[in-house]
Amino acid sequence: MNAYILGLLLLISFPESVTPQKYAYVSVLSSNDFLIPAKVLAYRLRKLNSSIPYIIIVTQDITDYSISELKAQGVIVHNDTKIDTPYIATHKARKYQYTKIRLWAMTEFDVIVHLDLDVLPTRDISTLFKCGSFCAVFRHSDMFNSGVFVLKTNETVFHDMVQHVQTAESYDGGDQGFLNTYFHDLKFSPMYDPTGNQPTCENFTMSTLSAKFNYDIGMYYLNNGRFLVDPDIIHYTMGPTKPxxxxxxxxxxxxxxxxxARKEMEQGSDADVDTCIALAGINCLLICVLLIIKAVLEHFVVNMTTDSVSDLETHMVSQSIYLFSVWFSMKLAHQSAHPVPAWVFFTSNTAWTAAILTSTYTRLRTGVDVKVKSILSCGFFTMLSYALSWLILTQITHFNTRVLFAILFILAQQILVVTYYRYALILRPCRQQIHKYQILPNNHHVA
Structure with missing residues (x-):
């Protein structure tokens, strides 16, 4: 009986010491384009600490296929509706929303660590659950980033947030600006010390977090490809450079x-092989379609032939065809394909599209047939130039130097590849044809 009474007193006086806290990692998915990063993050969290559940709030835009893929990775899926930004008239992109405030209403958990889907934990981050009632990382200014933050759930706070959605300012039109307004005192909070040596502060239950818990890759690249701290979480913030x-x-x-991390997640599956087969099939289909278009145009279009074509026209046409081929090939490749097969696919499509279209132009404008050998030589020249550029860039360690060489390679390819195409597919075939007529007997009598 005495033990029962003692236990009851402990439960009343120190509930957290007797009843274990319920923790969860939570993200929001409102676009199917982020399915792969969501799966990678789920895999990494499970690998680092499988005891903590990972929940993804999916909005009405997410397909059943995406939901099934998430569940296959052990994700707990919560269906909910998106909370639009009050600035939706001028902020129509999907990232501008307030759905993250729903986390405060998830009272089945005591503490939640929110993670954007474009982050990658490098080690177990469960120490974050002890940081306080609200914690986030300040970067570049007195505004914190909402890609990673910690909160203690509270329905009262959630309802208060809902009441302030329409009136509170948001400097970026989205949830980050709103949260910075709502938790404007966070900047005065002490820094969280995960070692447990942090002094108690009666005035604040919130804490700021070290940059290592939300390391912006912009800081890495501004520092010429070097870390300022050893990151626990890498945040891929730069939009056009998502991994x-x-x-x-x-x-x-x-x-x-x-x-x-993605390769580890897909290990044992046929995803990479299937991607290669699909890309190779599309590449072959594209070549066939281009050859059919070439044959149709050469057969039906006859009124474009002329006795002379200016150098300016051949320069402009060669440049335009190559740029179109690059743009078209980038659009054709799936953005989340594995980089090596995707680059092979892109390079091959660029090469054959540019070569076939340029040879078609030569036939339509001059009446001269371009040999298959010339088309093949242009294709292989293009693929070789891209392969050499890739291999050289992978050997350069310093980021600034790598960027400089990448710019030089782009300019060099634009000049060399287009020049080679113009010579091999326009100038040389025409000169060979003229030379052929010149060696005919009594050629000067030929009209």
Whole structure:
């Protein structure tokens, strides 16, 4: 009986010491384009600490396929509706929303660590659950970033937030600006010390977090590809350089860490093989379609032939065809394909599209047939130039130097590849044809 009474007194006086806290990692998914990073994050969290559940709030835009893929990764899926920003008239992109405030209403958990889907934990981050009632990282200014933050759930706070959605200012039109307004006192809070040596502060239950818990890759690249601190969480904040976008490789070397996590997640599956087969099939289909278009145009279009074509026209046409081929090939490749097969696919499509279209132009404008050998030589020349650029860039360790060389390679390819196409597919075939007529007997009598 005495033990029962003692236990009851402990439960009343120190409930947290007797009843274990319920923790969860939570993210919000409102676009199917973020499915792969969501799966990678789920895999990494489970690998680092499988005892803490990972929940993703999916909005009405998410397909059943995406939901099933998330569940296959052990994600607990919560269906909910998106909370639009009050600035939706001028902020229509999907990232501008207030759905994150729903986390405060998830009172089935005591403490939640929110993670944007474009982050990658490098080690167990469960120490964050002890930081306080609200914690976030300040970067570059007196505004904190909402990609990673910690909160203690509270329905009263949630309802109060809902009441302030329409009236509170948001400097960026989204949840980050709103949260900075709502928790404007966070900047005065002490820094959280995960070692447990943090002094208690009666005035604040909130804490600021070290940059290592939300390390902006912009800081890494501004420091010429060097970390200022050893990050627990890497945040891929730069929009056009997200690590699941194949064209960001090999320039942004920090993306390789995310790609390693993706490869681990997909290990044992046929995803990579299936991607290669699909890309190869599309590439072959494109070549066939281009050859059909070439044959149709050469057969039906006859009124474009002329006796002389200016150098300016051949320069302009060659440049335009190459730029169109690059743009078209980038659009054709799926943005989240694995970088190496995607680059091979892009390079091959660029090469054959540019070569076939340029040879078609030569036939339509001059009446001269371009040999298959010339088309093949242009294709292989293009693929070789891209392959050499890729290999050289992967060997350059310093980011600034790598960017400089990447710019030089782009300019060099634009000049060399287009010049080679113009010579091999326009100038040389026309000169060979003229030379052929010149060696005919009594050629000067030929009309």
């Amino acid at each position: 699941w976008l194949w064209w960001t490789y090999p320039l942004f070397d920090l993306n390789w860490q995310w790609l390693d």
